[in-house]
Amino acid sequence: MEKKTEPWHLSRTINISHLLTTAVLVIGMISYVSGIEKNVALHGQQIAHNSESIKNGKSEMHQITKQINSKLDKIFDMLYKLGKN
Secondary structure, three states: OOOOOOOOOOOHHHOOOHHHHHHHHHHHHHHHHHHHHHHHHHHHHHHHHHHHHHHHHOOOOHHHHHHHHHHHHHHHHHHHHHHOO
């Protein structure tokens, strides 16, 4: 009598190398994702700092522009007075 073999079968045994490989992959994935989260948090802080710097820069530029405008007004007034004479 010939033994009939099934085309495939499932084994209930667990290979230690598969467990170790799976554990290493899970640990690597967790490490990778936590690294990404740290980078995202760091970049968020840098963006907030850059935004604050840009706001300060705009404020300083506005003040400098006001000073330049007042000096130009004084120059135009002086030139106008000189032109009248």
